Amino acid sequence: MAVDVLIAEDEPSILESLDFILRRAGLSIESVTDGDAALAAIRRERPRLVVLDVMLPKRSGFEVLKQIRADRLTHDLPVLILTAKGQAQDRQIAEELGASSFVTKPYANADVVGAVQRLLAEAAG
Template identity: 55%
Template sequence: MGKHVLLIEDEPNIIEAISFILSRDGWKVDTHSNGQTAVAAVHEKRPDLVILDVMLPGRSGFDILKTLRAEAATAELPVLMLTARGQTKDREMAEKMGASRFMTKPFSNAEVLDAVRALVAG
């Protein structure tokens, strides 16, 4: 295994929860909680997968996704988007921006694991 995931999220408790779940499943989990430096972190960490929250301090998850998709190196990078605002508008926006998967909080742990596994395998 040893797949590498970068979690970009600002809520400490959620970071801890997701890190716990993925680590137990054998993932290498890096975390980042600032929107402005998120893209740089992706380039630096070069993860196999990014879990990206929409509401981030400094810069919105959509903006970050847009930047990632615009760059060749990360254009194909699997991105799982998380949002606490459960509106269809957000889902549509995410799909338009090129999110690989979209997930609304609160989620079940199994769901997250399934999604992450599917994204990296695919």
């Protein structure tokens, strides 16, 4: 089965929460816990969307986003960035790098599910 959403998040409780709410919304999920694994999984799984934390081990979410946008095969892949509350600078950098949307942590489950569903619908045309 094709992967709908790849989650790149290194905090176990947040990863578990995201996995749960998105599966409950009927999406197929793959998850990784560092930036290098995110890039490998994107190439391998070809997800329809990536939920990307900014603070990741090995390679930051910003570096992963930069790679996604630089690659012809993934250039148009929707990317939802997770940023910590109050990090306005993170949001600005992510916008400049081509993030599709943002959710601020701590987040409401409905906000994440809504953003994911909206981006998937937009990508489907």
